Amino acid sequence: MDPTSTFDATDSCLSHLECYACGEVSDVDGTTGPCPACGGILDPQYDLDAFDVSPETWARRGGSMWKYRELLPVQEASAVVSMGEGVTPLIECPRLAATLNRDSDRDSERDSDRDAALGRLFLKDEGQNPTNTFKDRGLSAAISCANERGVTEVALPSAGNAGQSASAYAARAGMDCHVFLNHQAGDVKKDLVEAHGAHLHLSEGKIDRAGAAFAEAREANGWDTVATFQTPYRHDGKKTMGFELYEAFGWSTPDHVVYPTGGGVGLIGIWKAYQQLHRAGWIDDDPPALHVAQSTGTAPVVEAIEAGATEHTPWEDPETVARGVEIPDPGASPWILEAVAETDGTGVAVDDGEAIDAALSVASRDGVEMCVTAAVALAGAMRLAREGAFGPEEDVVVVNTGAGCKTAGRLGAAARERLAQGSSDERPGGSAQ
Ligand SMILES: Cc1ncc(COP(=O)(O)O)c(C=O)c1O
């Protein structure tokens, strides 16, 4: 392991927790759940006057996302539960970008004003985390904070990936972990939750039923919550995706980030990372435009963006194979919508077929493996590119939140099906449509 990944002190500048909804301030030592005053989301705040590391120091460190420990919420270095999460590569995808630009060229024969669809296309490859998704960043932070307070039993509801990640980090911390999934969660996640020795609780129906079962059992048993936006720490851990992104661009920003949005935890993290580094004087640039990608089967945030609303309306009858974004009632929607509005982002909804095609396109052209949920973002970016949302020189980053192995069966079946149908293109992903 990289020797710089070990450290004796975090020098965390964490000062207090502040409710996103009502502004109530809470003490970092006493509060583990939502805002005691209104039930809103508690957001860790940092004393940026005490933040005195240099960009060079952060850039020099490696090992894990804990290289950014001064702006992470754990005070005791010995409490940190880490498996080298984060420090994931930003992978350029020139062949897929060329395909998109070729398509744009074809269009420009009809419309002489049409330029290249985009400049460079990158995937931030979160599939390379310990349990193969970006969830590891949030759970490393949340389980570390629980560990610091001496917690021995944690619980959460999940679409699957967060449950797998929590099970892994809880195991490493020696904690008991209760994971509430619905029966539709993929076998990989269910199997690995059990492999880590966590307690798997399955519900019929959708994620709301798993959430209800979790709430009831948690109340009865007094478990500590590591649920999305109940713990104040998961979005704060995911903030490190933003730090890495801005670091990779030389403490500057890419033009666009497209994010597969369920609860919006990672998108809010990337937004928060920008705000902190901008306030600290490290970044002068404007923020990247943050684009919300969802599935046409569950698109409450895209609907709210299109309506110019400041919060979503819960989605009736959610249904998509992209289970990570099958979130009908994302409680943090006002915060997501603020981030989109402040950065001149947009919303885009794609259907399951487009998402699967996008995953096959990049796997067959540039080699990168994406799970179906993450591919919602790539399909969204491809759609935005075709619609002329990006400039011909602009850098576009798609967050590949999870690895292809998470949904390998579905991708393989789709590739065989397209081959049998005799795809119009030589590649199983078909034309980059
Ligand atoms: C692979 C993957 N991508 C994206 C998401 C949605 O993440 P967020 O809550 O940050 O919007 C999930 C959530 O389960 C997921 O598993």
Ligand SMILES: [Zn+2]
């Ligand atoms: Zn509050």
